[in-house]
Amino acid sequence: NAGVTQTPKFQVLKTGQSMTLQCAQDMNHEYMSWYRQDPGMGLRLIHYSVGAGITDQGEVPNGYNVSRSTTEDFPLRLLSAAPSQTSVYFCASSLDGVSSYNEQFFGPGTRLTVL
Amino acid sequence: AQTVTQSQPEMSVQEAETVTLSCTYDTSESDYYLFWYKQPPSRQMILVIRQEAYKQQNATENRFSVNFQKAAKSFSLKISDSQLGDAAMYFCAYHPNTGANSKLTFGKGITLSVRP
Numbered sequence: 001n002a003g004v005t006q007t008p009k010f011q012v013l014k015t016g017q018s019m020t021l022q023c024a025q026d027m028n029h030e031y032m033s034w035y036r037q038d039p040g041m042g043l044r045l046i047h048y049s050v051g052a053g054i055t056d057q058g059e060v061p062n063g064y065n066v067s068r069s070t071t072e073d074f075p076l077r078l079l080s081a082a083p084s085q086t087s088v089y090f091c092a093s094s095l096d097g098v099s100s101y102n103e104q105f106f107g108p109g110t111r112l113t114v115l
Numbered sequence: 116a117q118t119v120t121q122s123q124p125e126m127s128v129q130e131a132e133t134v135t136l137s138c139t140y141d142t143s144e145s146d147y148y149l150f151w152y153k154q155p156p157s158r159q160m161i162l163v164i165r166q167e168a169y170k171q172q173n174a175t176e177n178r179f180s181v182n183f184q185k186a187a188k189s190f191s192l193k194i195s196d197s198q199l200g201d202a203a204m205y206f207c208a209y210h211p212n213t214g215a216n217s218k219l220t221f222g223k224g225i226t227l228s229v230r231p
Contacts, residue, residue, distance in 0.1 A: 033219075040124075041204060042221040045161075058218060089159065104219060106160035 006107035023091030031075040036087040121222035138207030
């Protein structure tokens with residue numbers, strides 16, 4: 001198993017550009033989520049999904065869109081990038097978010113810089 | 116809302132010594148999980164140890180152990196026989212056992228350095 005994969009690893013955008021951060025997992029996990037990590041802030045939840053076709057907002061959803069058309073993929077879209085979205089982004093997955101908690105597996109992260 | 120507090124931004128320990136990282140949390144739930152994650156310079160998030168709130172016994176994983184004080188809402192991580200590879204950022208995290216919409220909440224992290 002490849003686990004949780006994220007592409008790209010690094011990205012530089014100009015203000016106003018759009019892009020999609022890709023996340024995929026091959027563990028047949030139902031629960032997937034996106035976090036951003038900023039210095040001194042820890043990891044903050046952006047959006048999450050409990051299964052294909054179901055998504056919900058986390059703590060800091062503004063400026064980001066998600067969709068979950070398959071169990072494997074959970075892309076994060078920035079429609080109009082802003083310098084405040086400069087951060088490291090992590091995707092994570094776990095078996096499910098319904099029954100007793102299962103360990104979340106994290107991807108390697110994407111470092112995004114918005115100029 | 117649940118909060119997780121790591122009040123020490125940085126700590127340092129001598130190789131082979133023991134160090135304790137502090138974490139407190141606030142919740143009205145009685146059933147939840149607590150975690151310590153390690154993030155080395157590679158950025159990869161690695162689960163170090165996990166504690167279920169309903170278990171009175173403190174979790175241990177080799178050189179890593181926790182001191183879980185449920186009444187005080189305290190969850191500290193003890194690293195024994197510290198090694199150079201333990202140098203990393205450590206995050207405390209909380210997850211309520213309340214169903215599909217429950218979320219993982221992280222503290223701000225602590226940077227641990229290990230002196231040779």
